[in-house]
Amino acid sequence: MISPRVVIVEDEAATARALIRTLKQLDEGIIIASTLPSVTESINWFTGNEGLYDLVFMDIRLADGVSFDIFKRVSISKPVIFVTAYNDYALPAFKNNGIDYVLKPFDEQEIERALQKYHNFFSKSQPATVAPDMEALLAQISQLTRSYKKSFLVHFREKLIPVEANKIAWFYTANEIVYAHTTDSRQYIMEFTMEQLEQQLDPQLFFRANRQFIINRDAITEVDFYFNGRLAVKINPEPAERILISKARAPEFKSWMNN
Template identity: 60%
Template sequence: MHSTAPLQVLIIEDEPVTARNLQHILQEIDPAITVAAILPGVAESVNWLQQHPAACQLIFMDIRLTDGLSFEIFGQTRVEQPVIFVTAYNDYALQAFKANGIDYVLKPYDAEEISQALQKFRRFAGNGPAAGAREQVLQLMKMLQQEQPAYKQSFLVHFREKLLPLEAAQIAWFYTANEVVQACTFEHRQYTIDFTLEQLQQQLDPQLFFRANRQFIIQRRAVQEVNFFFNGRLLVRTLPEATEKILISKARVPAFKAWMNN
């Protein structure tokens, strides 16, 4: 499985733990593989690819990023490298393209499936980008955008001795601490939610909710102001006020701005 020359891989994935897991699996499969960069969103990826057009030979690309579908990258810059898409959804549309040189793997990652995808890449590596691959990807983007994802609209939450329905639109922010997730409503009521932030990030409408950092998911209507903070970070103030500072890392700032401007 080892290549004759080190393989440079670009990972486009908005969840740091998931990206590191993929990097670990890749380097277990072949220690000669190096990761050129890990990028969290569409805007960062477009910028990096424009500045480093030949810095990698293969891209692992999550489909649904915080600031949009990763297919949007292809509409904003030229991608010459083969792409292996990564998704938590078994999108039917992807299956039609797998036979045409565009591969995909499902989350959670399976080392054997990733190994097979790498083998497929190496079989076709000398042939350059598949003919018409860019057009196929853009067509696939249109198909997936036409789908209406069934984002979560409500939660059943425990309140005293009852279960109450809580609409997602009523939630200002989600916060996790000690592996417990709390949802805070605009009325400043807090409820325990039986999901992790990673699960919520996949289930909530990305137009309304943004993964600010490892502890917070915030709703657009809750954002009252955004202040500059140390080291290129942003401090988000919400109403109701959060239990801790909500900081956007320097790397996440472009995705946050794109979300707020959308």
Template identity: 55%
Template sequence: MTQNLHIVIIEDEAATARNLEYILQEINPEVKIIITLQSIAEAVDWFETNNNTYDLIFSDIRLSDGLSFEIFSRTKISKPVIFVTAYNDYAMDAFRNNGIDYVLKPFDREEILRTLLKYNTLIAAEVKNEQSKTKSLLHELQHATKQYKKSFLIHYCGRLIPIETAKINWFYTANEIVYAYLADGRQYVVEFTLEQLERELNPSFFFRANRQFIINKTAVDTVEYFFNGRLLVKIHPLPQEQIIISKAKAMDFRKWLDQ
């Protein structure tokens, strides 16, 4: 059960409000009733200056000065609402006004517990969704700010040759040696492992196809369906070995090509 839950009650019957407060605190002693509001006018005035001090609203629908839905049309309320009412003909209006549940009077402990558990489930799902969004945003920011390798300084025949990363069509490892292949057919040894290259190369352009290959998107000619959900990738210049994408990586590879 959510701890330190701050609740606002909108109810014009004092006995009903006291009963609801008693049940809520019996279910969870850490529940705090911020305020009990008895009318539309009182509620509108309070929410205008206190809209971020609570977590959840329990609201009757028929109040002494009208329907509580008017509160939501007159002031901005972003928190969820559980409507508690003796009438069952306002369900659609309730769910149009931040309603997450609809409890009919006379209510009991089990009914209030059920609706609080529903609130907890919704909040947990929302937190998980926000965490996922945050993780995705951090991932995007990391890629946006990271400085990927733009060139390699190759040792070749007693010389140092600078080669732009974009001109390397693919990397291949054999016998613990990593080779870089260029579009014109030239190949050079690079002093990196494929694991190191994965961290240094921009993932928008380079993909770790399997244990032997990292390929440049510009080098891909065609992709064919292979056995058991795998993919066969044809690149240029054509390597001696086939490049097979595993079933586990196939979806990520297709998304990468389709960016």
């Protein structure tokens, strides 16, 4: 088997590094052609580098939008393996060159299986545009289930206490410490990073507003229009810092609120 040249589209640097490390452990011959952290940079790179890659590992939710927007702006003829924390994007993923769908947090076995599927579909005897059995792949995706955190065990005054996830109004990070603020105005230090929390929380209930905040839908009281197309989210209990949604993420936030 010929080792593919891989492009990684992932906005979390730690996740990108973990994926590169896993790929290299599975196949030392794999070449990382590029690591792209955003929709904009991906569009720019794919526009002029058609012949420089064989396979794409792509996150779906990026800092400046959803990765499906990349396909609207540039043609990607090579196969794509989607790696994401959310399984509700299955159908759009497979409409955009998807040959597999790996849920975060991923393990080596899942990435190995996805690589094997790539080699099975795109061997030397087959052109790179051969379509996989989409019906079978979608049937496989429909069986995927994702369980989300119902509660967290947190340290509080020399004790460990359970805190229900739906009772947390918002998570906030400052100085590399992550805090959970509950609906009854209690605050706890979390042992997870914001990226880890984003993978463990139900996306129907929680939204990553920006680098500092993950917010609970049920705690939102109103949303105001802010400068330059941004949105200001008011939440109860109210944090000391204003919660802003960027112009780029505003459509995704409004869609989430409308669900």
